[in-house]
Amino acid sequence: MDIGIIGLPNSGKTTLFNALTRGTVETAGYTSGRMEVHTAIVQVPDPRLDRLGDMFRPKKLTHAHITYRDIAGLARGIGEAGGLAGPLLNEIGQNDALLLVVRAFEDPNILHPEESIDPARDIELVETELMLNDMLIITKRLERIDQRVGKGGDPKEVAAMKREREILARLLEHLETERPLREFELAPDEEKLLRGFSLLSQKPLLVVLNIDEDADERMAEAFSTPTRPAIALRGQLEAELAQMEPDEAAEFLAEFGIEEPGFNRVIRASYELMDVISFFTVSEEEVRSWTIRKGATALDAAAAVHSDLARGFIRAEVIAFDELVAAGSLAEARRRGLLRLEGKEYVVQDGEIVHIRFAL
Template sequence: MRIGIVGLPNSGKTTIFNVLTGGSAPTTAYAGGTFQVNTAVTPVPDPRVDALSRMYRPKKTTYARVEYADIAGLSGAEAGRREVSLSGELINAIANNDALLHVVRAFENEAVPHPLETVDPARDIAMLDAELTLSDLGKIENRLERLEASLKRGKGFPTYEDDKAEFELLSRLQPHVEQGLPLRDVDLTAEEEKRLRGFQFLSAKPILIVLNLGDEGDPPPIDYPHQKSAVTWMRGRLEMDIAQLTDEEERAVFMEEYGLTELSAARLVRQSYDLLGRMNFFTVGEDEVRAWEVRAGATALECAGAIHTDLARGFIRAEVVSYDDLMQAGSYAAARSQGKVRLEGKEAIIHDGDIIVVRFNV
């Protein structure tokens, strides 16, 4: 799972990136416009993995992983023009993500001026959304022009039916985007989503808007009634300072002082999972306890394939027990004796937190 962090210059993108990854990338204020992408892969915090490791005491513990990309280079705002623009390389960098995390400045700091002079989260959200939809509109218009020329060749042309279906779909999307509305609001069939996948439309990507607050103050009310989206907040600078403390006791003191029960990294990952429709299942044993990320509602066969293609190719059955049942039983053997371990076929739906053992033969 790869999540792209975007936002206006001096919004605190890199600060949030450091909170999420535990990194220490420089956060010096800059004017913006310079294209740069910093990436980091970080384990997904999951107390269930910790509990399973305590139960099995494996040689190795492996968490699910998420990759974050801190994407800098949004230009235009720094030139005093009250607009922003996306370069071609920036569009490509944003497209190369499963979801977006839009950091929106909601703090005042005279030492770090806002590129548009005033702090206005609703305005900043609308400006970036407009750029994302404008990029998508350009792609749609260009593709429709080529499809129209192709369709003029007539029904005898080999790709006529596919081209016709694509032309009708894009023609349906065009007026929606022309109104400045994101493509994630359009209800699409699975076949239509598959047809559009290659376009990597920016406004179709799930988006988590993170209001970056100062050390004090409440988050401003933001109305964002779009599908596959959510609005949350965090105190970026404060949490980065706390996250970089190496002394656990000192960290706990600071968190208690500011009323934090957990750092936002775990919460943002959970919200990202929800937006992307992802889940974790587990494999356990003396050698390794491991979390695997798959789509929510994945079948036993899909989960087997996530572990290794040979398991999917030679799939026979899967032993499945829920995390809660295993923890309550105290051991796998006890869960089996209590009838909590079930044998499932390849089409069985696996749920978040299930522990599976794949029986296979190749």
């Protein structure tokens, strides 16, 4: 799962990237003129996995992970411009979800491309660029369809194109009301059709307000909508925190009265953004967290682990996390008959421990 970090120049994208990934990419200066992308893989913190680690003492403990990509330089007008815009928009389009960094910190020494601090305006500005990009893509596609349909040809193909034209026209209409495609309910076949287009305003989006050290985190609530959550993070402080040794970090957190590093919150929120759940596999070798989409079946879970498990699938042995913890061990859970046997179609629930029985 890839998450692209986007936002206006100097909003703190690289600072946030460093905080999330404990990286040390240079932040100073105005890098947006250059097309550069930094990538890092981050483990998703999960207390349940740690608990299972304590229980099974495996040789290896493997977290779910997210790939973050720091993408420089989204600015006003880029959706319609040439030059950098093409590769940049491609770069954004490759991600499963987007994290929009919005400047909410005051600092007279750091230039704001719009010359004032106004998070609501900046969010709207970026959303508009995403929507303009989508309108452009859809309009181009519609033109091509019209040309092709005009030429006639295989009736089946023509019918499919007309269907596509009808869907795209509805999307365009929606975009013209200045609402992102995230807010457009798609039928499954429509979603499938659109997958290849990588429309940007359709991607799940998390707003991260980059706030001052002494600002109130709750200010994020005002920027949150049902289809676009928002959280606040003290970017600079968190980037410093991410560089500290554990002892030093603990002391630092205590001093500021912070319970948990904010970057953990952002990592979890970006994980949840993608409509996924985790299930666990356990053994003495490895205790591991796996990521599947919400609603995925036991067979999907098997396939996530290994294609052989899906091919030779017989049954899944399943137990909820809380039940296993209450039983104290897998053996005890089994003795109490808490392990359920489920078939291919079973919908896996978040946090379940799953063991696939299979034969090849």
